[in-house]
Amino acid sequence: DIRMTQSPASLSASLGETVNIECLASEDIYSDLAWYQQKPGKSPQLLIYNANSLQNGVPSRFSGSGSGTQYSLKINSLQSEDVATYFCQQYNNYPTFGAGTKLELK
Amino acid sequence: EVQLVETGGGLVQPGRSLKLSCVASGFTFNNYWMSWTRQAPGKGLEWVASITNSGGSTYYPDSVKGRFTISRDNAQNTLYLQMNSLRSEDTATYYCTRGDNWFAYWGQGTLVTVSS
Numbered sequence: 001d002i003r004m005t006q007s008p009a010s011l012s013a014s015l016g017e018t019v020n021i022e023c024l025a026s027e028d029i030y031s032d033l034a035w036y037q038q039k040p041g042k043s044p045q046l047l048i049y050n051a052n053s054l055q056n057g058v059p060s061r062f063s064g065s066g067s068g069t070q071y072s073l074k075i076n077s078l079q080s081e082d083v084a085t086y087f088c089q090q091y092n093n094y095p096t097f098g099a100g101t102k103l104e105l106k
Numbered sequence: 107e108v109q110l111v112e113t114g115g116g117l118v119q120p121g122r123s124l125k126l127s128c129v130a131s132g133f134t135f136n137n138y139w140m141s142w143t144r145q146a147p148g149k150g151l152e153w154v155a156s157i158t159n160s161g162g163s164t165y166y167p168d169s170v171k172g173r174f175t176i177s178r179d180n181a182q183n184t185l186y187l188q189m190n191s192l193r194s195e196d197t198a199t200y201y202c203t204r205g206d207n208w209f210a211y212w213g214q215g216t217l218v219t220v221s222s
Contacts, residue, residue, distance in 0.1 A: 001167070034208035036151075043201060043212040044151065055210065087151055091207035094167060095141075095153040 002026050002090050006098030012106045019075040021101045023088035028068050032092035035064055035073045038100075039084045047086075048073065080105065108132040108211045110202045115216030118192055128185040128202030128213055136160070136180040139206035142187045144198035145215075152198075155187060156206040165206075170196075192220045 003026040013019050023033065031051035036044040046055045048064035051071055061076040075082055083105055088098040114126040126142070141156040155176035156165045164176050175188040185202055197220045203209035 032207065036209075043215055044209070045212075046208060046210045049208040049210075089151070089208070094165065095143075095156075095207070097151040097153070099150045 002029060002093050002096050004088055004090055004096055004098040006088055006101055008101060009099065010102040010104070012104045013078050014106045015078055015080065017078045019078055019082075019103065021073045021075075021086055021088075021103075023066075023071045023073075023098050025069040025071070025090055025092075029090045029092035031067055032090055033064070033066070033071050034089045034091065035062075036087045036089065037082075037084045038087065044087065075103075078105075108204065110204065110211055110213035112200065112202050112213045112216040115200065115218045117219045117221065119222050120193060120220055122192055123188070123190045124192060124218060125189070126187040126200055126202075126216055126218070128187075130183045130185065130202075130204070133204070135178075135183040138204050140176075140178060140185045141203045141206055141209065142176060142185075142200055143203050143209065143212075144196075144200045146195075146198045149198075154200070157185070158206075189218070192218075194220050196220050 005024040007022050033051045035048040038044040052064045063074045085100045085102045087100050109131045112128045118124050142154040157176045161178045173191045177186045199215040201215045202213040204211040
């Protein structure tokens with residue numbers, strides 16, 4: 001199985017700040033990576049697929065980058081509605097997820 | 107609008123069985139692979155099963171292989187998950203998801219609690 005190591009586990013940021021979340025795969029996943037946002041009590045929502053493709057309807061302040069084993073999600077100009085837990089997921093092999101990053105407001 | 111509605115969750119004793127259903131609407135069901143993904147309370151996400159659009163092939167992680175069976179009825183636009191020999195570690199919210207790589211659509215989830 002491909003292991004996904006996500007960091008940090010939690011972070012606190014201020015409104016308007018830029019936030020970065022990292023995901024490290026245990027082997028090359030050739031950009032087969034997605035990012036999800038999950039708000040409390042809700043189902044996950046797809047933000048990014050193929051490492052850097054923005055899902056329809058997702059604000060452009062969200063962006064993804066990376067290649068090989070290292071990937072990141074960037075949130076520009078943090079908004080209050082971005083408070084959530086974020087998960088990465090690889091699909092190069094059977095799908096596996098990172099453990100999540102809980103984002104809170106400072 | 108794509109909708110996925112899961113039913114069938116509940117409280118079940120260890121070792122017993124449960125069958126989940128997911129009714130899909132808003133897209134051509136038999137064009138898409140479908141999957142189940144679960145989330146234990148307060149924990150992360152775990153892929154549980156996938157099935158091809160025809161239903162001819164199925165895929166599972168080792169954690170559920172031999173105990174869970176995914177199936178579909180394309181005439182009824184319905185996805186199923188038969189769960190046998192349930193364990194306490196199977197306690198989770200089970201989500202129906204469209205696709206087998208990235209999951210663009212998720213249902214609202216159905217909670218399965220395995221406890222005596």
